[in-house]
Amino acid sequence: MDLRPGSERIFVASNTDPLDGYVQWAPQKSVWLAGMTAAGVALGPICCSWSALALFLATSAVTLCAGHSVGMHRKLIHASFDCPLWLEHLFVYLGTLVGMAGPFGMIRLHDFRDWAQRQPACHEYSRHGAGFWRDAWWQLHCRLALRHPPRFRLEPRLAGDRFYAFIERTWMLQQLPWALLFFAIGGLDWLVWGICVRVSVCVTGHWLVGHFSHTSGDQIWTVDGVATQGYNVRLAALISMGENWHNNHHAYPGSAKLGLLPGQADPGWWLIRSLEVVGLAWNVRTPRDLPERPGLRRLTEAKLRDGVADAA
Numbered sequence: 022m023d024l025r026p027g028s029e030r031i032f033v034a035s036n037t038d039p040l041d042g043y044v045q046w047a048p049q050k051s052v053w054l055a056g057m058t059a060a061g062v063a064l065g066p067i068c069c070s071w072s073a074l075a076l077f078l079a080t081s082a083v084t085l086c087a088g089h090s091v092g093m094h095r096k097l098i099h100a101s102f103d104c105p106l107w108l109e110h111l112f113v114y115l116g117t118l119v120g121m122a123g124p125f126g127m128i129r130l131h132d133f134r135d136w137a138q139r140q141p142a143c144h145e146y147s148r149h150g151a152g153f154w155r156d157a158w159w160q161l162h163c164r165l166a167l168r169h170p171p172r173f174r175l176e177p178r179l180a181g182d183r184f185y186a187f188i189e190r191t192w193m194l195q196q197l198p199w200a201l202l203f204f205a206i207g208g209l210d211w212l213v214w215g216i217c218v219r220v221s222v223c224v225t226g227h228w229l230v231g232h233f234s235h236t237s238g239d240q241i242w243t244v245d246g247v248a249t250q251g252y253n254v255r256l257a258a259l260i261s262m263g264e265n266w267h268n269n270h271h272a273y274p275g276s277a278k279l280g281l282l283p284g285q286a287d288p289g290w291w292l293i294r295s296l297e298v299v300g301l302a303w304n305v306r307t308p309r310d311l312p313e314r315p316g317l318r319r320l321t322e323a324k325l326r327d328g329v330a331d332a333a
């Protein structure tokens with residue numbers, strides 16, 4: 022069957038339809054998250070100490086910021102800046118420790134949703150359109166099975182990377198060395214808060230930000246002709262490491278900077294800028310380096326930083 026590119030890594034056939042599918046329970050991800058959450062809820066309150074709480078906050082911040090936002094999303098998925106391969110590997114490894122999926126699984130999830138949202142219409146699952154509780158059940162415990170799904174193809178650089186292949190195969194097991202280390206140092210308190218509570222809170226929090234950033238919030242831009250828009254969820258800037266500026270991300274997906282307006286705190290960007298200053302990141306792309314997205318319309322006259330005003 023003839024395949025044509027639907028996006029960079031997604032290839033569609035003539036019968037591929039982003040609406041034609043059904044939601045089914047995904048046993049592996051469901052049992053994984055339910056297990057972490059059950060352990061966190063049952064043991065978190067009784068195995069609690071200040072040091073365990075500090076460990077939870079520090080490991081969440083590092084895995085979400087350097088790992089998920091900068092390593093997985095801005096670097097691996099969008100190639101929005103360049104850095105040494107060892108640093109990319111380190112950040113993507115930290116992103117795997119968030120406990121959501123391995124690097125290839127994350128790229129596939131992101132690119133499939135992104136492709137679906139750019140079509141004139143897509144399934145409620147892909148646009149978080151099912152209402153709060155049903156969306157929680159769907160996104161955290163189920164998957165969307167399209168009748169004629171698009172084909173997913175990784176670029177050779179990533180497909181041939183043996184380190185990524187290894188952490189992809191073993192992404193759940195990657196918690197184990199840290200679980201043993203935390204238990205050895207801080208006992209059950211550290212194990213429960215450093216692994217179970219952290220994975221449960223970070224994975225559930227990721228869904229919450231994803232839900233609201235596709236359903237409600239501020240809009241600076243709108244994109245014509247697509248199934249769904251992104252929104253800026255102001256309150257979640259620090260806890261999401263800047264991923265909350267999702268209206269900006271829909272407008273400029275290839276930008277390393279997500280907080281584009283004055284006052285839009287973006288911890289992931291602060292990290293990339295620091296790396297650039299010490300020579301560990303270069304070719305850092307912001308809207309001024311990117312072509313305008315087809316169908317993009319500016320809704321406000323708010324003054325933008327870093328040349329966005331010229332580009333928008």
Ligand SMILES: [Zn+2]
Pocket residue numbers: 138235250251267271
């Ligand atoms: Zn989106």
Ligand SMILES: [Zn+2]
Pocket residue numbers: 094098099131270274
């Ligand atoms: Zn993205």
